[in-house]
Amino acid sequence: MAYASPATSLTIAPSPFGLGAFAPAAGIPAGSLLCSISSSLCMTVGRSARTPLGRLALAAFPPGRGPPAEFLLLLDMALGRADPAHRDHAFLASLPAKPADAPSWPACDRRLLAGTNLAAGCAASSAALEADIARFLPALLALGSGKFGALRGGKGIRWARACYRSRRFPASLIQGEAGDGPGAAGGDGGDEKDVGILLPFMDLLNHRRGAKIEWEKADSDDGRISFRASEDVRGGEEVFNNYGSKSNEELLMCYGFALRDNPDDAYRLKLGVGGGEERVELGVFSIRRGGVEGVEQFPKALWRALASLYEEEEEEEGGEGGAGGGGEEGGVEGGEGDVAVGIEEVELLLATLSRRLEPFDETRAADEICERGERGETQREAAVAMYRCGQGEVLRQAVQTLKAML
Numbered sequence: 001m002a003y004a005s006p007a008t009s010l011t012i013a014p015s016p017f018g019l020g021a022f023a024p025a026a027g028i029p030a031g032s033l034l035c036s037i038s039s040s041l042c043m044t045v046g047r048s049a050r051t052p053l054g055r056l057a058l059a060a061f062p063p064g065r066g067p068p069a070e071f072l073l074l075l076d077m078a079l080g081r082a083d084p085a086h087r088d089h090a091f092l093a094s095l096p097a098k099p100a101d102a103p104s105w106p107a108c109d110r111r112l113l114a115g116t117n118l119a120a121g122c123a124a125s126s127a128a129l130e131a132d133i134a135r136f137l138p139a140l141l142a143l144g145s146g147k148f149g150a151l152r153g154g155k156g157i158r159w160a161r162a163c164y165r166s167r168r169f170p171a172s173l174i175q176g177e178a179g180d181g182p183g184a185a186g187g188d189g190g191d192e193k194d195v196g197i198l199l200p201f202m203d204l205l206n207h208r209r210g211a212k213i214e215w216e217k218a219d220s221d222d223g224r225i226s227f228r229a230s231e232d233v234r235g236g237e238e239v240f241n242n243y244g245s246k247s248n249e250e251l252l253m254c255y256g257f258a259l260r261d262n263p264d265d266a267y268r269l270k271l272g273v274g275g276g277e278e279r280v281e282l283g284v285f286s287i288r289r290g291g292v293e294g295v296e297q298f299p300k301a302l303w304r305a306l307a308s309l310y311e312e313e314e315e316e317e318g319g320e321g322g323a324g325g326g327g328e329e330g331g332v333e334g335g336e337g338d339v340a341v342g343i344e345e346v347e348l349l350l351a352t353l354s355r356r357l358e359p360f361d362e363t364r365a366a367d368e369i370c371e372r373g374e375r376g377e378t379q380r381e382a383a384v385a386m387y388r389c390g391q392g393e394v395l396r397q398a399v400q401t402l403k404a405m406l
């Protein structure tokens, strides 16, 4: 492997999850270096911004109105996959032609998500990318005088985004790519601190929740990024990465798979008041599984947002009592100050979450059968059922907790 120096001679071979990395027959003791790569061989936004296409993309639009940082990397990836002379062609050409993330699923599979938050997330993510393609690609093609023809139609950019989302690592693994102030990662718009980097070879490791592996940052501009095993791996076993504590919604969105009974599951509650043009969004709040150590089921920001509704009403009504004549108050402790929780907030949240639970209760029995894969379900059907079961479970637990608070 030209890219990395696998200190422990990992073997790349088919695994149940596409390709994966496997330990040598002698096994790998905890503390061993698994693999490392020179940061000069990674794909980053900064590097993509310095290619002829990147320079053109940045120069073609007025300051502040050019492509977001991530889009520069996607353009570079799409062009590099098509061009054998591109520095990263070997890596890009080795990536899956059909990435597994849910936004890339064909319409027949996307229909499995109907009515879920993930369906809305996929639609929003695809719409945002299509808007960037429509806004920036025609000008780049016109200015490139035929040099960037491989980008025509945007198919390569859609492929690049899917691969990027399922394989990116934090830019902070490389010095100078993140955390060095505005513009460090190149690009014109967008939130650069969220922009990732690609690590050829290192991205072949699949995910196991709780896998113990350490990522070591490059200690200089051209230093090496390394992965070190923090637990023993037996001979011939698959070596796993740990993609982080992600809910099934996040896993499906970026990687296209889900975990059964995922302890990191969450329900994304988009909360707003009023309708039509009057609607005011209060925010999106993550409701977590109950009973998981160290995890708050309801974030304090949610209680604060709910309380703000009643505070406004109280002010309008001239103060004391508030909506529903006031009520007893409990407290949600910890963090930056306790949040006083009133009966009104609990009742409102209970009514909202009970409504959100109904569709998951209706399909509960079918989802549980499908999740177990007992009827020959496809992997995607089973993964969506795991996601739906998790959404229902989180909501059911939340409803129980709220009822107990009344």
Ligand SMILES: C[S@@+](CC[C@H](N)C(=O)[O-])C[C@H]1O[C@@H](n2cnc3c(N)ncnc32)[C@H](O)[C@@H]1O
Pocket: 017, 018, 019, 020, 096, 100, 101, 166, 167, 203, 204, 205, 206, 207, 208, 254, 255, 256, 257, 258
């Ligand atoms: C970073 S890549 C890992 C390498 C990939 N298996 C390949 O063949 O190129 C992430 C992708 O691997 C697959 N994958 C990784 N971990 C998985 C898991 N625990 N269950 C199912 N699929 C997994 C998913 O398709 C995911 O989008």
